[in-house]
Amino acid sequence: MTTFLKNSLDKGEAAVIQTAVNNHIETVCIDEVVGRRIARLHNLKLTGSFGIIIKAKKMGVEINIEKWISNMRKHRIWISQRLEQEVLRLFYDMNRQ
Numbered sequence: 001m002t003t004f005l006k007n008s009l010d011k012g013e014a015a016v017i018q019t020a021v022n023n024h025i026e027t028v029c030i031d032e033v034v035g036r037r038i039a040r041l042h043n044l045k046l047t048g049s050f051g052i053i054i055k056a057k058k059m060g061v062e063i064n065i066e067k068w069i070s071n072m073r074k075h076r077i078w079i080s081q082r083l084e085q086e087v088l089r090l091f092y093d094m095n096r097q
Helices: 003-008 011-022 033-041 049-058 065-074 081-096
Strands: 027-029 045-047
Touching: 011 027, 011 033, 027 049, 033 045, 045 049, 049 065, 049 081, 065 081
Parallel strands: 027 045
Antiparallel strands: none
C-alpha cells in the first residue's frame, strides 16, 4: 500500500482503493468524502452504502430501509437529512412500481 494512501485514509478505505488499483477493479464503495476524493484521483468509479442497498432493492431483495438507516446511525454512521430523504423517496417510489 502506498504511503500516500496510508497517510490520507483509514486502513479500510486505503485497502479498498489499493485493491481496486492493483486488480483493475472499476468501482469501489466508499462513503467518506476524503476517501471518495482520493478514489477519484485514482480514476475509480464510486458507489456508497446506499448505492449498494438501492441496487439490491432493484434486484428484488426485500429491504427495510428505515431499519437500515437506524442501524447505520446506531453504529455512528452520519447520514444527512437530505440523503435520508432522497433514499426514502427512492425506496417508496420503487415500492409503488
